[in-house]
Amino acid sequence: xxxxxxxxxxxxxxxxxxxxxxxxxxxxxxxxxxxxxxxxxxxxxxxxxxxxxxxxxxxxxxxxxxxxxxxxxxxxxxxxxxxxxxxxxxxxxxxxxxxxxxxxxxxxxxxxxxxxxxxxxxxxxxxxxxxxxxxxxxxxxxxxxxxxxxxxxxxxxxxxxxxxxxxxxxxxxxxxxxxxxxxxxxxxxxxxxxxxxxxxxxxxxxxxxxxxxxxxxxxxxxxxxxxxxxxxxxxxxxxxxxxxxxxxxxxxxxxxxxxxxxxxxxxxxxxxxxxxxxxxxxxxxxxxxxxxxxxxxxxxxxxxxxxxxxxxxxxxxxxxxxxxxxxxxxxxxxxxxxxxxxxxxxxxxxxxxxxxxxxxxxxxxxxxxxxxxxxxxxxxxxxxxxxxxxxxxxxxxxxxxxxxxxxx
Amino acid sequence: xxxxxxxxxxxxxxxxxxxxxxxxxxxxxxxxxxxxxxxxxxxxxxxxxxxxxxxxxxxxxxxxxxxxxxxxxxxxxxxxxxxxxxxxxxxxxxxxxxxxxxxxxxxxxxxxxxxxxxxxxxxxxxxxxxxxxxxxxxxxxxxxxxxxxxxxxxxxxxxxxxxxxxxxxxxxxxxxxxxxxxxxxxxxxxxxxxxxxxxxxxxxxxxxxxxxxxxxxxxxxxxxxxxxxxxxxxxxxxxxxxxxxxxxxxxxxxxxxxxxxxxxxxxxxxxxxxxxxxxxxxxxxxxxxxxxxxxxxxxxxxxxxxxxxxxxxxxxxxxxxxxxxxxxxxxxxxxxxxxxxxxxxxxxxxxxxxxxxxxxxxxxxxxxxxxxxxxxxxxxxxxxxxxxxxxxxxxxxxxxxxxxxxxx
Ligand SMILES: NC(=O)c1ccc[n+]([C@@H]2O[C@H](COP(=O)([O-])OP(=O)(O)OC[C@H]3O[C@@H](n4cnc5c(N)ncnc54)[C@H](O)[C@@H]3O)[C@@H](O)[C@H]2O)c1
Ligand SMILES: NC(=O)c1ccc[n+]([C@@H]2O[C@H](COP(=O)([O-])OP(=O)(O)OC[C@H]3O[C@@H](n4cnc5c(N)ncnc54)[C@H](O)[C@@H]3O)[C@@H](O)[C@H]2O)c1
Ligand SMILES: [Zn+2]
Ligand SMILES: [Zn+2]
Numbered sequence: 001x002x003x004x005x006x007x008x009x010x011x012x013x014x015x016x017x018x019x020x021x022x023x024x025x026x027x028x029x030x031x032x033x034x035x036x037x038x039x040x041x042x043x044x045x046x047x048x049x050x051x052x053x054x055x056x057x058x059x060x061x062x063x064x065x066x067x068x069x070x071x072x073x074x075x076x077x078x079x080x081x082x083x084x085x086x087x088x089x090x091x092x093x094x095x096x097x098x099x100x101x102x103x104x105x106x107x108x109x110x111x112x113x114x115x116x117x118x119x120x121x122x123x124x125x126x127x128x129x130x131x132x133x134x135x136x137x138x139x140x141x142x143x144x145x146x147x148x149x150x151x152x153x154x155x156x157x158x159x160x161x162x163x164x165x166x167x168x169x170x171x172x173x174x175x176x177x178x179x180x181x182x183x184x185x186x187x188x189x190x191x192x193x194x195x196x197x198x199x200x201x202x203x204x205x206x207x208x209x210x211x212x213x214x215x216x217x218x219x220x221x222x223x224x225x226x227x228x229x230x231x232x233x234x235x236x237x238x239x240x241x242x243x244x245x246x247x248x249x250x251x252x253x254x255x256x257x258x259x260x261x262x263x264x265x266x267x268x269x270x271x272x273x274x275x276x277x278x279x280x281x282x283x284x285x286x287x288x289x290x291x292x293x294x295x296x297x298x299x300x301x302x303x304x305x306x307x308x309x310x311x312x313x314x315x316x317x318x319x320x321x322x323x324x325x326x327x328x329x330x331x332x333x334x335x336x337x338x339x340x341x342x343x344x345x346x347x348x349x350x351x352x353x354x355x356x357x358x359x360x361x362x363x364x365x366x367x368x369x370x371x372x373x374x375x376x377x378x379x380x381x382x383x384x385x386x387x388x389x390x391x392x393x394x395x396x397x398x399x400x401x402x403x404x405x406x407x408x
Numbered sequence: 409x410x411x412x413x414x415x416x417x418x419x420x421x422x423x424x425x426x427x428x429x430x431x432x433x434x435x436x437x438x439x440x441x442x443x444x445x446x447x448x449x450x451x452x453x454x455x456x457x458x459x460x461x462x463x464x465x466x467x468x469x470x471x472x473x474x475x476x477x478x479x480x481x482x483x484x485x486x487x488x489x490x491x492x493x494x495x496x497x498x499x500x501x502x503x504x505x506x507x508x509x510x511x512x513x514x515x516x517x518x519x520x521x522x523x524x525x526x527x528x529x530x531x532x533x534x535x536x537x538x539x540x541x542x543x544x545x546x547x548x549x550x551x552x553x554x555x556x557x558x559x560x561x562x563x564x565x566x567x568x569x570x571x572x573x574x575x576x577x578x579x580x581x582x583x584x585x586x587x588x589x590x591x592x593x594x595x596x597x598x599x600x601x602x603x604x605x606x607x608x609x610x611x612x613x614x615x616x617x618x619x620x621x622x623x624x625x626x627x628x629x630x631x632x633x634x635x636x637x638x639x640x641x642x643x644x645x646x647x648x649x650x651x652x653x654x655x656x657x658x659x660x661x662x663x664x665x666x667x668x669x670x671x672x673x674x675x676x677x678x679x680x681x682x683x684x685x686x687x688x689x690x691x692x693x694x695x696x697x698x699x700x701x702x703x704x705x706x707x708x709x710x711x712x713x714x715x716x717x718x719x720x721x722x723x724x725x726x727x728x729x730x731x732x733x734x735x736x737x738x739x740x741x742x743x744x745x746x747x748x749x750x751x752x753x754x755x756x757x758x759x760x761x762x763x764x765x766x767x768x769x770x771x772x773x774x775x776x777x778x779x780x781x782x783x784x785x786x787x788x789x790x791x792x793x794x795x796x797x798x799x800x801x802x803x804x805x806x807x808x809x810x811x812x813x814x815x816x
Contacts, residue, residue, distance in 0.1 A: 016436040028424040117584045124771030148591045176525045183556045363532030
């Protein structure tokens with residue numbers, strides 16, 4: 001007998017086309033006082049896996065968070081004792097440095113892997129990541145690569161992590177001096193946003209995450225931009241109700257984009273959610289990370305909005321509204337690092353190298369998102385550096401009040 | 409204005425359900441003499457990405473393969489020169505040890521990451537992995553984690569890699585003494601199976617990969633099992649035409665399963681393609697990897713087929729046919745490590761610890777595939793160790809010709 005396979009040339013048998021489709025489902029839950037014994041959110045998340053209980057859990061906690069919440073490990077221990085039929089703490093929580101330090105030290109990744117191994121976690125066990133976006137990125141990478149993926153429950157504790165970085169499908173650490181050089185696409189098992197944690201954030205970290213909300217509002221939802229615009233005072237004075245609404249809507253818009261863009265794992269060259277980010281990433285680097293991510297994003301938004309105006313895409317009045325809103329929120333729209341614009345591209349401090357790096361990280365053709373209206377992004381594939389330089393001058397003037405923006 | 413978000417309890421705002429679907433497409437191409445200048449297969453694969461050319465390529469090659477194909481780097485250089493408008497070799501190929509050594513040395517992973525960085529590869533560049541399953545697993549892991557995934561073209565050079573390990577969606581390396589402890593699910597960009605490479609395989613490696621074909625035939629395709637059964641002589645005498653047909657059909661069955669199982673990234677507890685593998689993995693470990701993976705799988709198949717017979721699931725005549733076919737192919741059906749069966753489970757050399765490890769790697773409930781007929785697998789969730797011990801005795805008798813199998 002012979003199987004029905006025929007060679008179709010001297011070199012080739014027929015080829016086989018493979019098409020694999022994978023669906024990931026997860027819940028983003030909003031709560032407060034997660035580890036209060038009366039709060040069953042976490043226990044419920046684990047119950048819904050429908051498997052034999054109790055399930056093994058290991059936690060990794062942000063040291064910067066712990067400073068303000070020193071009782072956290074004790075609370076977690078009490079919580080797992082109370083819900084002992086559902087989950088069991090396999091080992092003591094591991095504490096990792098908060099902020100970018102979490103992503104710069106490669107031995108941390110290995111330590112988390114070791115912890116997973118020592119605790120005997122399997123693919124159906126749970127790793128709990130509690131902290132800011134940096135810690136979540138580190139722990140997410142470790143979870144995604146142990147046993148080819150164990151279940152990750154993210155508990156984001158900053159505004160930015162709750163409305164953007166902690167709810168998506170990416171993780172990563174820095175390597176070879178490059179931001180997020182190592183990482184994977186790996187959706188979490190669940191995300192639990194606890195508003196209580198936000199009360200201890202520094203003003204800078206409280207503010208910083210708002211930039212991502214402005215960003216997504218500008219490219220997708222004019223009504224949401226109006227909400228932010230009309231709540232600047234409340235947001236600045238740390239009104240929790242306004243912040244909760246902002247986080248919720250921002251998260252929703254990010255999640256919708258990831259689910260419906262058709263390219264959740266970024267295999268193409270387009271990334272609209274990175275509006276304002278080419279300059280932001282570059283400025284973070286040029287300022288040696290003295291700018292928070294959100295602070296840099298605010299400047300990036302201001303720059304790309306102004307450039308959109310100069311290009312004739314966006315009305316001056318809309319551009320003014322954007323710059324005004326960012327200013328009213330407390331963001332600085334200009335830093336000296338922008339002014340190193342005049343250096344040639346070869347200069348290691350030239351802002352515009354950010355464009356090349358942005359293209360290289362995604363690969364393929366340069367694709368930037370600009371604005372044609374508030375709530376409406378548009379993609380372009382070319383840039384006019386001379387107009388960008390004008391945009392930078394304009395921002396400098398605005399910041400120095402040499403260009404007066406009409407109230408709106 | 410207020411957004412329409414209402415808290416649904418004192419603790420919870422409404423939750424957001426996220427559902428992300430990702431589709432991966434790739435081609436498995438069959439060819440011979442891949443780097444012959446007249447063979448445009450590889451160039452075509454890169455052309456079809458539809459992007460601006462030439463594209464950057466970096467190659468990582470199996471040292472064990474290179475021993476038999478010392479001209480490979482030169483040929484690759486000539487090939488990229490000939491197709492210079494399509495692809496360009498960014499740096500010299502990197503050579504890594506072949507076999508399990510590739511997966512045991514963690515610094516290799518870092519070296520490949522470094523190479524990717526130094527060559528300035530982006531997500532739309534290509535990493536070429538040329539070698540056996542072990543090298544492909546290592547390089548695949550590196551590719552999946554640099555920039556959160558650069559394009560991987562696998563060029564498998566063993567039977568096992570061409571019909572099973574090199575065509576699927578997994579990669580990985582060993583850590584903490586555990587096989588595949590680190591890794592991800594990451595489909596390749598393309599796979600190119602070159603039959604010319606198979607001519608230099610040792611008889612053991614030629615044979616070894618046939619076990620995976622027997623495995624997938626037994627659980628899915630009786631007609632394919634008949635093909636193998638009627639071609640044992642040709643396969644043993646290294647008939648390339650028979651081998652090509654075997655590889656093609658085996659690959660097809662694996663690919664169909666991955667695409668249609670509903671769980672390509674193994675988030676559940678079932679893994680039918682691992683028929684015979686719980687004992688195989690354990691025997692590889694107990695023999696200190698002196699058994700090839702396929703050799704261990706052949707024993708695992710013999711064991712689980714015999715157990716299926718003793719359980720009353722499979723006819724004795726079918727069981728005989730299976731054992732006869734494996735023997736005729738040259739596989740040993742019994743090794744002394746099976747006989748350490750009488751040790752208690754606590755004993756570190758007890759075979760049956762393999763059942764626990766098998767369950768732990770996937771997580772959740774124990775799920776084993778057995779046979780109810782040739783071509784028809786069935787899942788069970790419990791085992792009777794006493795029957796397994798009987799199965800082992802029976803295999804020992806068969807191997808010693810104390811139980812005579814009727815010709816079939
Ligand atoms: N994965 C993604 O999709 C994605 C998207 C955007 C950004 N990011 C990453 O997120 C990181 C930034 O995250 P971030 O803005 O959350 O900052 P962060 O993680 O750097 O944390 C900022 C500081 O706040 C501390 N902290 C955390 N929670 C606190 C709390 N409740 N009270 C007091 N202090 C607290 C931390 O210890 C740290 O010192 C960057 O590394 C960025 O690359 C990832
Ligand atoms: N990713 C998966 O889905 C998956 C599935 C099954 C097995 N695997 C892995 O595959 C590995 C086994 O792969 P394998 O069976 O291909 O063996 P291998 O990669 O261990 O290679 C066996 C030997 O053959 C040499 N070699 C390779 N090609 C040759 C050629 N053409 N001529 C002469 N020598 C050659 C290698 O250098 C090595 O010494 C294991 O690590 C196993 O875990 C992975
Ligand atoms: Zn951002
Ligand atoms: Zn196998």
